[in-house]
Amino acid sequence: MNTSEEQRGTGWTGPAPGRPTTGPFPRRPAPSWNRGRGHPTSEGPSAGVGDAPAGSLVRPYTMTRGRTRPPTGPRLDMITIVVAARDREERALEPEYQAIMRLCRRPISLAEISARLDIPLTVVRVLLGDLVAAGDVRTRASAPVTRLPEKKVLQAVLDGIRRL
Amino acid sequence: MASADSENRPPEAIPQAVKIIVAGGFGAGKTTLVSSVSEITPLSTEEVMTEASYGVDDLGGVEEKTTTTVALDFGRITINPDIVLYLFGAPGQDRFWFMWDELAEGALGAIVLADTRRLHTCFHAVDFFERRGVPFVVAVNRFDASADYCREEVREALDISGEVPIVMADARDRESCKEVLVELVTHVIQGRSPAMSG
Ligand SMILES: Nc1nc2c(ncn2[C@@H]2O[C@H](COP(=O)(O)OP(=O)(O)OP(=O)(O)O)[C@@H](O)[C@H]2O)c(=O)[nH]1
Numbered sequence: 001m002n003t004s005e006e007q008r009g010t011g012w013t014g015p016a017p018g019r020p021t022t023g024p025f026p027r028r029p030a031p032s033w034n035r036g037r038g039h040p041t042s043e044g045p046s047a048g049v050g051d052a053p054a055g056s057l058v059r060p061y062t063m064t065r066g067r068t069r070p071p072t073g074p075r076l077d078m079i080t081i082v083v084a085a086r087d088r089e090e091r092a093l094e095p096e097y098q099a100i101m102r103l104c105r106r107p108i109s110l111a112e113i114s115a116r117l118d119i120p121l122t123v124v125r126v127l128l129g130d131l132v133a134a135g136d137v138r139t140r141a142s143a144p145v146t147r148l149p150e151k152k153v154l155q156a157v158l159d160g161i162r163r164l
Numbered sequence: 165m166a167s168a169d170s171e172n173r174p175p176e177a178i179p180q181a182v183k184i185i186v187a188g189g190f191g192a193g194k195t196t197l198v199s200s201v202s203e204i205t206p207l208s209t210e211e212v213m214t215e216a217s218y219g220v221d222d223l224g225g226v227e228e229k230t231t232t233t234v235a236l237d238f239g240r241i242t243i244n245p246d247i248v249l250y251l252f253g254a255p256g257q258d259r260f261w262f263m264w265d266e267l268a269e270g271a272l273g274a275i276v277l278a279d280t281r282r283l284h285t286c287f288h289a290v291d292f293f294e295r296r297g298v299p300f301v302v303a304v305n306r307f308d309a310s311a312d313y314c315r316e317e318v319r320e321a322l323d324i325s326g327e328v329p330i331v332m333a334d335a336r337d338r339e340s341c342k343e344v345l346v347e348l349v350t351h352v353i354q355g356r357s358p359a360m361s362g
């Protein structure tokens with residue numbers, strides 16, 4: 001694959017001599033890091049979903065009885081994988097919890113639960129937090145920010161994609 | 165079952181999930197790319213945002229709302245019984261920036277889809293991944309297949325380092341999308357290896 005080699009090169013040495021510095025496209029301006037709250041290049045924290053004034057979110061948060069954050073427990077991000085605990089006792093659960101439990105018979109991500117039940121992520125997070133607290137489900141969080149996927153995992157991903 | 169039993173029994177292994185972000189401007193082909201390689205029809209999930217973020221989006225409107233719902237679409241590739249890869253399309257409009265931090269967290273890497281009809285729409289994505297230190301590749305989605313764009317022209321316009329791979333792509337073509345993914349993961353692995361040759 002000579003094209004890839006060409007792209008990866010041995011480091012960027014600036015535009016080739018003689019090449020005009022402006023191409024057919026307008027050039028990306030130098031990033032400025034103060035575009036305001038919520039912008040990915042902003043210094044400040046982005047708008048927090050959990051800081052919602054309860055009133056504005058009555059409908060989605062009815063199921064959570066107004067809670068916008070899960071009880072303390074494991075980190076529940078979009079790709080946290082959840083599975084029903086094998087030895088849990090049958091209990092009467094409210095319908096939305098039951099629906100989640102049904103999906104969790106096989107490992108499933110939080111994002112998929114949200115999509116398949118058509119319940120916003122934030123709400124699923126709260127409901128799952130309850131199930132975790134009750135011991136009904138077990139979770140496996142994605143690698144924490146500080147620990148990116150191991151090389152072994154990356155290699156497996158690469159092989160997997162090639163096999164597609 | 166007695167609880168003593170369950171404590172002695174090793175818990176069923178839960179697969180590990182990894183994710184790749186597919187970013188780019190409005191209509192750049194993000195959803196198309198995800199569906200080209202996903203083993204499931206892309207799913208859509210919603211996140212509720214409760215504070216207006218001020219940004220002019222490409223529709224030209226400045227929206228000011230107290231509650232906004234943003235839809236994220238994603239696909240899945242089961243790599244093996246232990247690893248599941250998710251591909252998330254990042255919301256293209258500026259007012260949905262609040263989702264990006266969460267998307268980027270723990271991401272293996274990102275694909276920036278550059279739409280040659282309006283290259284500037286991916287500038288923010290490039291800024292974001294550079295700043296967050298998320299490894300990315302640029303996939304040039306040539307809507308106008310007849311026009312032949314030179315990689316270096318794109319590189320200059322995006323002002324990205326020579327290390328960042330740029331691939332020509334067609335988001336509708338599965339093989340082309342696989343190539344983009346391979347390029348990205350290879351780039352991530354190379355960036356991770358301690359023996360980086362200069
Ligand atoms: N010619 C051509 N058309 C494409 C290509 N990729 C996507 N399209 C078309 O462009 C349109 C927009 O593609 P989407 O995948 O919906 O774009 P998107 O980035 O998900 O758009 P938003 O989520 O709305 O920002 C669709 O009609 C696609 O069929 C491509 O590589 N070439």
Ligand SMILES: [Mg+2]
Nearest residue numbers: 194195237253
């Ligand atoms: Mg889309």
